[in-house]
Amino acid sequence: MAEIRAEPFAFPLKKGAAALVVIDMQRDFAEEGGFGASLGNDVSRVTAIVPDVKRLIAGFRAAGLPIIHTMECHRPDLSDLPPAKRDRGAPKLRIGDEGPMGRILIAGEPGTAILPELAPVAGEVVIEKPGKGAFYATPLGDILAEKGIAQLVFAGVTTEVCVQTTMREANDRGYECLLVEEATESYFPEFKAAAIAMIRAQGAIVGWTAKLDDVLEGIAGA
Numbered sequence: 001m002a003e004i005r006a007e008p009f010a011f012p013l014k015k016g017a018a019a020l021v022v023i024d025m026q027r028d029f030a031e032e033g034g035f036g037a038s039l040g041n042d043v044s045r046v047t048a049i050v051p052d053v054k055r056l057i058a059g060f061r062a063a064g065l066p067i068i069h070t071m072e073c074h075r076p077d078l079s080d081l082p083p084a085k086r087d088r089g090a091p092k093l094r095i096g097d098e099g100p101m102g103r104i105l106i107a108g109e110p111g112t113a114i115l116p117e118l119a120p121v122a123g124e125v126v127i128e129k130p131g132k133g134a135f136y137a138t139p140l141g142d143i144l145a146e147k148g149i150a151q152l153v154f155a156g157v158t159t160e161v162c163v164q165t166t167m168r169e170a171n172d173r174g175y176e177c178l179l180v181e182e183a184t185e186s187y188f189p190e191f192k193a194a195a196i197a198m199i200r201a202q203g204a205i206v207g208w209t210a211k212l213d214d215v216l217e218g219i220a221g222a
Contacts, residue, residue, distance in 0.1 A: 004178065004218030006210035007200050011178050015222050019066040019149045021134065023156030023163045023184075025053060025118045026071055028111040030157075033100030035111070038093040041187035046157050050117050052182040052212055053155050057118060059216040066147055068125045069114055070134045072162060073107040080130040080137065132165040141173065151176045153215065154207075155183035160195040167199060167207050177207030180215050 003010040028034035030046040037043050060067050074081045078096050086095050093099045101111030107128055113119075120126050129138050144152075152175050156163055163184055167177045179199055186192040199206040210218075 002218055002222040004208075004210055005214040006178060006208040008204055008208070011176070011208045011210060011218070013218050013222050014151055017149060018151040018153060018219070019068055019144065019147065020056065020060040020153045020155065021068045021070065021166065022053060022057065022118065023070050023134065023154065023166060024072050024158075025050070025069070025115050025156050026111070027101055027113055027115060028105055030115055031101070031111070033111070035091070035093065035095070035099075035104045036187065038091040038099070038104070039089070039187075040091075043187075045185050045187055045189075049157075049183055049185045050115060052180075054117055056153075056155055056180055056183045056212060056215065059219055060153075061121075063219045063222070065219060066125070066149065067120070068127060068134075068140070068143070069118075069120045070127045070129055070156070070162075070166075071107075071112060071114060072130070072132075073105050073109075073112045073128050074130055076103070076106055076108070132162045133169040134162075134166040135169040135173070144175075149175075151178070153177075154179045157185055158191070159184045159186045160188075160191040161186075164195045164199065164206070171206050178215070179207060179209045180212050181209050182212045 002013045029036040093104050095105045097104050102109030127138050134140050170177050196209050200209050
């Protein structure tokens, strides 16, 4: 077992038991014309973390550790999209509407795709999820069990919504969770800070948080 420098204390990395989960690094959340921008958000905050997420992915690939990518999206007929989700708020474009990159957050559309700089390679798992959490209505739990995974390292967007939701789902299922601070982001910096504080509060009640370089050092050493 190796340790990764982390907060609130060192993360006990178990050899062969960890996987990286990259949450929703999609064009619809990172580019103008996508869903994130339609909500009035500054999507440049998401694109700013791409180099760090890319470094993290490269480190896991070099270490031979599994990588799982998630994509929030819905069926073309919207049968897995509750009206309460589609109708909430006042975005310029709603889920399923036609936008500059195809239908918003619909499986198979250009805008739903993972950013090309972070695209999965052969052998990496891609999970299409209709909700905020990656365990809801997906095969993620079964995939992790098949691979013997007990620890999850998280990156992606947004920190306080899909990332934190999935971490909490994982925590309830007994996984040890670590969030890489530079490799996650929110459209609202104060929300990211609050989510990080909540995750590692009370002795890592949801999980640990760590700096990118410390994570890369830890997985390379393991």
